[in-house]
Amino acid sequence: MNNRLSGKPGPRIKEITVTPIAVVDPPLLNAAGLHAPYALRTIVELVTDDGISGISEIPGNRDIDIALEASRELLIGRDVFQLSEIRQVLVSHFGTDTAAARGEAPWDQRKMVHIFSAIEVACLDIIGKVVGRPVVDLLGGKMRDRVPFSAYLFYKYEGAGGSLGFGTDPNATGWAAARQASALNPAEIVTQAKAMCAEFGFQSIKLKGGVFEPRQEVDAMFTLYEAFGPEVPLRIDPNALWTVETAIQYGKEMEPILEYLEDPTRGQAAMAQVRKALKTPLATNMCTTSFEDIPNSIAIGSEDIILSDHHFWGGLRSSMTLAGICETFGRGLSMHSNSHLGISLAAMVHLGAALPQVPYALDTHYPWQSDEVIVGGRFSFEEGSVAVPQEPGLGVELDRTALMALHQNYLDCGLTKRDDETEMQKVQPGWKFQSVRW
Numbered sequence: 001m002n003n004r005l006s007g008k009p010g011p012r013i014k015e016i017t018v019t020p021i022a023v024v025d026p027p028l029l030n031a032a033g034l035h036a037p038y039a040l041r042t043i044v045e046l047v048t049d050d051g052i053s054g055i056s057e058i059p060g061n062r063d064i065d066i067a068l069e070a071s072r073e074l075l076i077g078r079d080v081f082q083l084s085e086i087r088q089v090l091v092s093h094f095g096t097d098t099a100a101a102r103g104e105a106p107w108d109q110r111k112m113v114h115i116f117s118a119i120e121v122a123c124l125d126i127i128g129k130v131v132g133r134p135v136v137d138l139l140g141g142k143m144r145d146r147v148p149f150s151a152y153l154f155y156k157y158e159g160a161g162g163s164l165g166f167g168t169d170p171n172a173t174g175w176a177a178a179r180q181a182s183a184l185n186p187a188e189i190v191t192q193a194k195a196m197c198a199e200f201g202f203q204s205i206k207l208k209g210g211v212f213e214p215r216q217e218v219d220a221m222f223t224l225y226e227a228f229g230p231e232v233p234l235r236i237d238p239n240a241l242w243t244v245e246t247a248i249q250y251g252k253e254m255e256p257i258l259e260y261l262e263d264p265t266r267g268q269a270a271m272a273q274v275r276k277a278l279k280t281p282l283a284t285n286m287c288t289t290s291f292e293d294i295p296n297s298i299a300i301g302s303e304d305i306i307l308s309d310h311h312f313w314g315g316l317r318s319s320m321t322l323a324g325i326c327e328t329f330g331r332g333l334s335m336h337s338n339s340h341l342g343i344s345l346a347a348m349v350h351l352g353a354a355l356p357q358v359p360y361a362l363d364t365h366y367p368w369q370s371d372e373v374i375v376g377g378r379f380s381f382e383e384g385s386v387a388v389p390q391e392p393g394l395g396v397e398l399d400r401t402a403l404m405a406l407h408q409n410y411l412d413c414g415l416t417k418r419d420d421e422t423e424m425q426k427v428q429p430g431w432k433f434q435s436v437r438w
């Protein structure tokens with residue numbers, strides 16, 4: 001259990017603090033329904049016996065928070081360098097997630113991958129501080145100084161989220177004004193894209209689809225193509241709501257304008273059928289989402305690009321393992337995102353900097369969030385990319401005042417897990433999620 005690098009005992013976990021928070025989120029539409037006025041995140045802080053703090057951020061869900069709390073007695077006293085042992089202890093106690101536990105929603109609902117991610121990232125933050133190196137150096141070293149991200153467009157109702165809900169702030173200007181505007185047709189989507197790209201400098205664009213019937217969404221893609229020209233790569237993600245036939249029909253139509261088509265249809269078998277019919281590469285964060293899914297993905301060829309996500313693949317080191325598998329089997333690798341703040345973004349940037357290649361700009365929801373939980377305010381983007389933090393560990397520090405305020409939001413808003421269907425029913429009574437719709 002000693003730190004073999006120094007021969008001295010490694011720092012041991014002394015305290016674990018799990019803080020659920022609620023952050024303002026606008027009324028974004030997606031295949032599962034509507035975003036609530038607040039998105040939930042959970043902030044985890046580990047403190048070692050020698051007083052070093054490490055932090056991490058994962059999607060918020062009360063069941064996962066309870067499991068994290070329950071892991072406390074297994075983890076207190078463990079050496080933060082012994083990550084494999086920590087994982088093994090957690091697996092022996094809780095078991096691993098089943099593939100079905102992911103659920104049918106666009107986001108992943110497995111418990112253990114989130115817990116591994118939360119603990120591993122916080123430990124890596126501490127290890128980085130102990131050895132005086134940024135997390136990227138613990139993942140194999142920096143392959144690039146800046147990590148490129150893509151614009152992430154959403155159909156949305158008018159509104160700003162948070163206490164404003166469907167209301168708007170009349171004093172908002174620039175991107176803050178565009179962020180609260182409605183986007184319900186191709187012209188409004190282009191307006192949103194222009195404002196987001198002007199603010200953040202993004203050089204590729206993704207549209208979250210699966211909201212309107214495919215004709216309208218495909219028209220939006222062509223309208224974006226006309227507005228931005230062939231030099232801006234375009235993607236659309238209907239979150240698996242299309243049948244194989246629909247995916248092939250519209251996929252063929254969009255072949256001349258798409259960089260890749262993300263999860264047009266549900267499940268590896270259906271994705272493999274669509275992939276055989278199209279020249280456009282297929283990407284997924286829905287059909288190949290765990291290591292158990294890889295053998296069948298390779299056997300039947302369900303996608304070209306896997307969208308990793310360290311919250312869903314069990315941490316940053318597992319994501320590097322995934323990168324190695326993708327390289328071996330000729331899969332491209334990029335990154336998926338959900339609503340998140342700067343601790344997650346820092347981890348994503350360290351991972352993005354360590355990946356052997358980044359052929360596609362990564363996803364991020366960050367422009368949609370206005371709150372922050374780190375000292376010094378929000379990350380800045382230049383030409384769509386974020387500079388890799390140079391400081392030891394993740395390079396971000398918890399703003400404890402902001403943390404408490406966002407925790408109070410959590411207590412006040414009464415949400416305990418993401419439930420876009422219920423939120424949508426407030427606007428469209430009787431609305432039901434359908435796993436395949438068109």
Ligand SMILES: O=C([O-])[C@@H](O)[C@@H](O)[C@H](O)[C@@H](O)C(=O)[O-]
Binds near residue numbers: 338339
């Ligand atoms: O935030 C949303 O509404 C997205 O639909 C998100 O939940 C997805 O996980 C995601 O961004 C994706 O499928 O790429």
Ligand SMILES: [Mg+2]
Binds near residue numbers: 237239262285
């Ligand atoms: Mg997706």
